[in-house]
Amino acid sequence: MSTGDMSSRRPHVLVIAFPSQGHLLPLLDFAHLLSTRHRVPITVAATPSSLSLLSAFLASTPLATALPMPHLDPSAPEHAGQLAPGTHHALLAVPLSTLRGPLVSWARSQRHPPTAVLSDFFLGSAQLVADDLRIPRVVFYSSGAFATAVIEPLWSGTLPLDPNNPVVLADLPGSPSLPYGHVPSVVRSYVPGDADWELAREGFLLNSRAWGAVLNTFDAMEGEFLEHLKRRFGHGRVWAVGPVSDSGCRVGGQRPTAGAEELFSWLAGCPPRSVLYVCFGSMYKPPPAQAAALGTALEASGVRFVWAVAADVAVLPEGLEERVRGRGRVVRGWAPQMEILRHAAVGAFVTHCGWNSTLEGVAAGVTLVTWPMKADQFIDARLVVDVHGAGVRAAEGEGAVPDPTTLARVFVDAVDGAELAGVRDKARTLAAAAVEAVEEGGSSWLDLERMAKELEAVAAA
Structure with missing residues (x-):
């Protein structure tokens, strides 16, 4: 057999990425892991807006290449007015459908064409590309197994939503009951029956046809929900490979701010587990009343803290930074979150x-102080607090303005309150399990091995 014939029988994965940092980075981390450990060529179809994040991935993944897709961007002028604003998934589904033909044509023109498609779960319509090419599709879930197990039946229509009543998921482990406001907003943001709803629903239902599913989670954290998904999907090709950011393959992110060196110097002078880290993600901007309550609580608590806020947020309580100088730091813009969380001085995470x-x-072993806002965050908080006992609740909802005195007490307890010693122990136990999962012979390590073997078998068939 010639070298060319041999190469054509090796896996080649076409990755179709969703252009949102929270979805894109873990997908790239996983693609990097698959490619570098198993020498799998990767081609990433991505929007121009994603190329800055993609550059780090390409530099560290020798067998990866980029396939620029300029018209995949839902904000492109040619897609204006096609769908109502604010429906992110539906907006993307339209331009992706226009690329079905070009992607298939590109794939068929390759000397070593793709043998599998890997795409984010927001891109269910990528299944149609895989169908045209007659190759398997693997759906990548950037949410956890619990959240995925909740979302699946909601889109199927077997659990109709009623704003006045909770949703009871009797088939799930523990038969959880969710208040309507805790239902993932990716479902609640649409109006059932309208064009956006039908388009988004079609995309999510296509995920159920995928050949396999990869989740950024690990067995010790979500084993019962992973088993539930295997039963629901009707096959065993459900692989938990996370935490992908804990595998030594982090490839995305931004440059630290200019004050990062000073921040870590300050942390080095703090006692172990004495610092509270506060961050609501890179996209969230707290409304003034909420920011004021949070700032007042941090000041009143007396605890050491690092508060990461968006670069343009200027609603902190007047004079806060001066009054807490020496025991508090405010980081504006992107913060090196993983490095902060893993610092020995940090003990809790709001x-x-x-x-x-x-x-x-979880991987850092800090106590999680939960304040879910939207999306799947209420479910993630429930998993940490109720299922594993590795966190405590602070507040919930984008509009929440908690009492600063009560919130300050939560912060104090989370860092060193005697009554939360058991919570801190459980957080450390879960962290040890996360480390074990990605080490050689661990559950996530083995699941990646199994997946790679399946992809090799498909390519060789």
């Missing part, structure tokens, strides 16, 4: 419970 932040906090 978080919106986005899945990436949740996993990073």
Whole structure:
């Protein structure tokens, strides 16, 4: 057999990326891991807006290349007015459908064409590209298994939504009941029956046809929900490979701010586990009343803290930074979150419970102080607090303005309150399990091995 014939029987994965940092970075981390460990060529179809993040991935992944897709951007002028603003998934589904033909034509023109498609779960319509090419599609879930298990039946229509009643998920482990406001906003943001709803629903339902599913989670954290998904999908090709950011393959991110060196110098002078880190993600801007309550609580608590806020947020309580100088730091713009969380001085993390932040906090072994805002964050908070006992609740909702005195007490307890010693122990236990999962022979390490073997078998068939 010639060298060319041999190469054509090796896996080649076409990655179709969703242009949002919270979705794109873990997908790139996973693609990097798959490619570098198993020598799998990767081609990433991405928007121009994603190329800055993609450059780090390409530099560290020798077998990866980029396939620029200028018209994949839903904000492009040619897509203006096609769908109502604010429906992110539906807006993207339209331009992706226009690229079905070009992607298929590109794939068929390659000497070593793709043998599988890997795409974000927001891009269910990528299934149609895989169908045209007659190759398997693997859906990448950037949410956890619990959240995925909740979203799946909501889109299927088997659990109709009623704003006046909770949703009872009787088939899930523990039969959880969700208040309507805790239902993932990716479902609640649409009006059932209208064009956006139908388009988004079609995309999510296409995920159920995927050949396989990869989740950025690990067995010790979500094993029962992973088993549930295997039963729901009707096959065993459900692989938990996370935390992908804990595998030594972090390829995305931004440059630290100019004050990062000074910040870590300050942290080095703080006692172990004495600092509270506060961050609600790079996209969230707290309304003035909320920021004021949070700032007042941090000041009143007396705890050491690092508060990361968006670069253009200027609603901190007047004079706060001067009054807390010496025990508090405010970071404006992007913060090196993983490095902060893993610093020995940091003991607790006030978080919106986005899945990436949740996993990073879990892997660092800090106590999670949960303040979910939207999306799947209420479910992630429930997983950490109720299922694992590794966190405590602070508040919930984008419009919440908690009592500063009560919030200050939560902050004090989270850092060193005697009554939360058990919570801190459980957080450390979960962190140890996360480390074990990605080490050789761990559950996530083995799942990646199994997935790679399946992809090799498909390519060789």
